[in-house]
Amino acid sequence: MDGLDPLMLARIQFAANISFHILFPTITIALGWALLGFKIAYNRTGNEAWMDAYKLWVKVFALSFAMGVVSGITMSFQFGTNWPGFMERVGNIAGPLLAYEVLTAFFLEAVFLGIMLFGFRRVPGWVHTLATFLVAAGTTLSAFWIIVLNSWMHTPVGYEIRDGVAHATNWGAIIFNPSMPYRLMHMLLASALTVAFLLAGISAWRWLRDGGGDGVRRALKTGVYAAALLIPVQIFVGDLHGLKTLEHQPAKIAAMEANWETRGQVPLVLFALPDEATRSNKFEIAVPNGASLILKHEADGVVPGLNDFKGEHPPVAPVFWGFRIMVGIGVLMLLVAWTGAWLIRRRGVDGLPRWYAYALVAMTFSGWVATLAGWYVTEIGRQPWLVTGILRTGEAAGPVGATMIAGSLTLYLAVYVVLLAAYIAVLYRLARLGSHAPQGKPMFPLPGVAEGPARGQSEPLVEARA
Amino acid sequence: MTPFLPPEWLPVIFAGLMGLSILLYVILDGYDLGVGMLSRLATDHDRDLMVASIGPFWDANETWLVLGIGLLLVAFPVAHGEILTQLYIPVALMLVGLILRGVAFEFRAKAEPINKHYWDNAFFGGSLLTALCQGYMLGAYVLGFDQSLAAVLFCLLAAAGLAVGYIFVGACWLIYKVEGELQRRAARWAEVTLWLTALAMAVISIATPLLSERIFDRWFRLPEFIALLPIPLAAAALFVGLAIFLRRPQRVDDALSWVPLAVAGILFALGFIGIAYSFYPYLIADRLDIWQAAASPEALSIILIGTIFVLPVILGYSLLAHWIFRGKATQLSYY
Ligand code: HDD
Ligand code: HEM
Ligand code: HEM
Numbered sequence A: 001m002d003g004l005d006p007l008m009l010a011r012i013q014f015a016a017n018i019s020f021h022i023l024f025p026t027i028t029i030a031l032g033w034a035l036l037g038f039k040i041a042y043n044r045t046g047n048e049a050w051m052d053a054y055k056l057w058v059k060v061f062a063l064s065f066a067m068g069v070v071s072g073i074t075m076s077f078q079f080g081t082n083w084p085g086f087m088e089r090v091g092n093i094a095g096p097l098l099a100y101e102v103l104t105a106f107f108l109e110a111v112f113l114g115i116m117l118f119g120f121r122r123v124p125g126w127v128h129t130l131a132t133f134l135v136a137a138g139t140t141l142s143a144f145w146i147i148v149l150n151s152w153m154h155t156p157v158g159y160e161i162r163d164g165v166a167h168a169t170n171w172g173a174i175i176f177n178p179s180m181p182y183r184l185m186h187m188l189l190a191s192a193l194t195v196a197f198l199l200a201g202i203s204a205w206r207w208l209r210d211g212g213g214d215g216v217r218r219a220l221k222t223g224v225y226a227a228a229l230l231i232p233v234q235i236f237v238g239d240l241h242g243l244k245t246l247e248h249q250p251a252k253i254a255a256m257e258a259n260w261e262t263r264g265q266v267p268l269v270l271f272a273l274p275d276e277a278t279r280s281n282k283f284e285i286a287v288p289n290g291a292s293l294i295l296k297h298e299a300d301g302v303v304p305g306l307n308d309f310k311g312e313h314p315p316v317a318p319v320f321w322g323f324r325i326m327v328g329i330g331v332l333m334l335l336v337a338w339t340g341a342w343l344i345r346r347r348g349v350d351g352l353p354r355w356y357a358y359a360l361v362a363m364t365f366s367g368w369v370a371t372l373a374g375w376y377v378t379e380i381g382r383q384p385w386l387v388t389g390i391l392r393t394g395e396a397a398g399p400v401g402a403t404m405i406a407g408s409l410t411l412y413l414a415v416y417v418v419l420l421a422a423y424i425a426v427l428y429r430l431a432r433l434g435s436h437a438p439q440g441k442p443m444f445p446l447p448g449v450a451e452g453p454a455r456g457q458s459e460p461l462v463e464a465r466a
Numbered sequence B: 001m002t003p004f005l006p007p008e009w010l011p012v013i014f015a016g017l018m019g020l021s022i023l024l025y026v027i028l029d030g031y032d033l034g035v036g037m038l039s040r041l042a043t044d045h046d047r048d049l050m051v052a053s054i055g056p057f058w059d060a061n062e063t064w065l066v067l068g069i070g071l072l073l074v075a076f077p078v079a080h081g082e083i084l085t086q087l088y089i090p091v092a093l094m095l096v097g098l099i100l101r102g103v104a105f106e107f108r109a110k111a112e113p114i115n116k117h118y119w120d121n122a123f124f125g126g127s128l129l130t131a132l133c134q135g136y137m138l139g140a141y142v143l144g145f146d147q148s149l150a151a152v153l154f155c156l157l158a159a160a161g162l163a164v165g166y167i168f169v170g171a172c173w174l175i176y177k178v179e180g181e182l183q184r185r186a187a188r189w190a191e192v193t194l195w196l197t198a199l200a201m202a203v204i205s206i207a208t209p210l211l212s213e214r215i216f217d218r219w220f221r222l223p224e225f226i227a228l229l230p231i232p233l234a235a236a237a238l239f240v241g242l243a244i245f246l247r248r249p250q251r252v253d254d255a256l257s258w259v260p261l262a263v264a265g266i267l268f269a270l271g272f273i274g275i276a277y278s279f280y281p282y283l284i285a286d287r288l289d290i291w292q293a294a295a296s297p298e299a300l301s302i303i304l305i306g307t308i309f310v311l312p313v314i315l316g317y318s319l320l321a322h323w324i325f326r327g328k329a330t331q332l333s334y335y
Helices: A006-045 A048-082 A084-118 A125-154 A171-175 A180-210 A214-248 A250-256 A290-296 A316-347 A354-362 A366-380 A402-436 B010-041 B044-054 B058-075 B077-086 B088-110 B113-142 B149-177 B180-211 B213-219 B224-228 B230-247 B259-279 B297-324
Strands: A159-162 A165-168 A268-275 A280-287 A385-387 B282-284
Touching (some): A125 A180, A316 A354, B010 B044, B058 B088, B149 B259, B180 B213, B224 B230, B230 B259
């Protein structure tokens, strides 16, 4: 197959777009709730530190939200431009789910976002808090609907095929399809962990620079504690998720474990280079009986292998490695978060050793990496199917030629690279300026309120009305 | 889920809902795309104010596009696939435009000040690109995706026409939302683009029936012709009336500053009704009608139930947001 196969290009384009998109929902879903938490904590305690944290992170939220919205609009056009076969075959099921997402979630978040961001001085405090709540609820609801659809594509139930087209027979079963609860939990937790490490990492960076303020210390502590609480839950849910997948998509698990043969006493492969040509692993390092123990809870447990699905299983190496990256980061998160929680309990934030703060800085975007790795495992692991057992990826592709897709793909990639770089640069800039960062929108200094630079900081704030 | 309406009504209802959301999109995002294009003409200070005037609304405005395209996707999957693959290039470019302008809102205020002008350019360029692509798509759609040279020229004309139309609504929005010198400039912008918009609408209205016999018959048959006459007449009257209105000196209390915006909205609605009447019941000119393209009645019923309950709520809280941010645009602040 040459590199300009239109199907391959369409897949790469889809993967590029969704990977770019998911970065931002992963932040907004949990950050919305975190902001609500900051706001309520401030309302209850009157402690300015909470307000400081709110002031910085609301800007990060606004920026991430805008990135999420525009990349999401791109996603909703993708179905028609590149995968017309998808809606033709399963549109009667995917359609209502997508419609409910737009109607119940997108409008909710989009309308109340304006009030949440800019209504602070225009509406009573409780209305503002309510708007914040509705935005957070909207993002979570939207995650719910899209995960329902995505999970149904993995484990379809509640339908029948008439004239080659899927028709819904049981909406309850479709919505609560077997993998949905696990995937939703796992994704919401992934979002919370991503935000926890982002909060902790950015705050640690600020703390290393100049100690930050009370708000910085508060955000750091919140991030580390939240991560320490959530990561064991995530590992537990991930394990259950995998057991469910074994039931419904055994080929995916076989690829995740790079297990080429159905047998008992399957080792847990820690490192290997899976080779599709010889259908075996090179340079394997493995724990004897490990996979059998994890998946079947006994050393002799028989685990399905790839030989059962010859010609019908996903490419092994990306699934295998994606899974190891995700789990590896999960373990690292556990280590870092628990160490941090223990250190903070003993010595407080200002007693943290500098090496630990550097470790947090290094972990700032670890949630993104794990989330992307996880989605790659899930989605590539479903191949060659687009909807398991109903529709193959190749059948859904449209008539658009390779050159056109190559053109649009190049365009998107160029835009994404620039935007991602700008996003990260601005994140650090906002962190540096702290709660005195420029307001999101045009600022006309109110009479008597001069927008000045943050205390103890030399940078001239030209953007007093940036 | 069994359909609770005669199944042949459902596609009609969904065509109506889709039309409604596209119309709302064109008016609502039209004004903020228009403001984006006008931002090039303004001073730094005015540009900040212009951006502030649309800040709380643009996201919700764009959601009408997601709903419109979503309804096409879910209610008429076959047409959706066909239309969007035909329009592949303009769609891709439009998405890039939407991405650039959407994020420029945020970046222009948050990036290093020395980089601000890049984001101002992205805001202007993205708005312009989006408007041109949408106009091009409108043209291509009206012609049933004809690829001849004449057709491409017509599409380019439609691209310019829609961009001008958006600038016109954008200027009317500014008349409503700002005051003083900027408001006077906005009135001048509106006056110029008013006539260009009228011209564009006239050209498209004349070209469409000439290009399709079926559409010609729909308009120029008696008694329909007489029944339809009010549409072009009302449009002409509104154009002339608004031109006169824009010339009159501003009232001191500025109480009527909403009038141009309302008139612009009505004009867009009239144009939209014209196009919809020409096409109905076809989704793709003379080839695919709404019944051939529709999803199964069961699927449509389940969406309709949700829509009936949710759409009024959406309209309600959209109005609430406009009410909260009513009055002249001022500085926006997060806290
Ligand atoms: C787990 C969560 C998740 C996943 C898997 C997806 N999205 Fe998303 N999406 C969101 C979570 C989200 C969100 C949290 O609701 C966003 C992000 C930021 C935002 O504004 O809303 C959003 C925004 C967003 C928007 C803009 C909404 C607006 O105007 O407010 C659209 C059109 C889509 N998405 C469409 C999609 C499509 C077609 C997807 C799959 C193919 C998809 N999203 C995957
Ligand atoms: C949000 C996180 C998601 C990520 C990171 C993701 C990632 C991917 C990747 C990497 C592929 C390519 C697989 C391959 O080509 O081998 C893919 C395929 C696909 N996914 Fe997802 N996906 C996500 C969510 C979704 C959702 C929510 C849907 C549907 C509603 C979806 C629908 C599809 C479709 C239609 C394909 C087929 C195209 C293809 O095979 O490349 N995905 N996805
Ligand atoms: C350390 C223990 C973990 C285990 C055992 C685990 C397990 C799994 C499994 C089995 C899947 C694939 C499910 C399927 O497609 O059938 C998956 C997917 C995924 N993982 Fe993990 N995971 C772990 C940690 C993490 C962490 C730390 C994150 C992110 C912060 C994460 C994010 C994701 C995401 C976003 C997906 C794709 C969506 C989904 O199918 O749920 N995982 N995980």
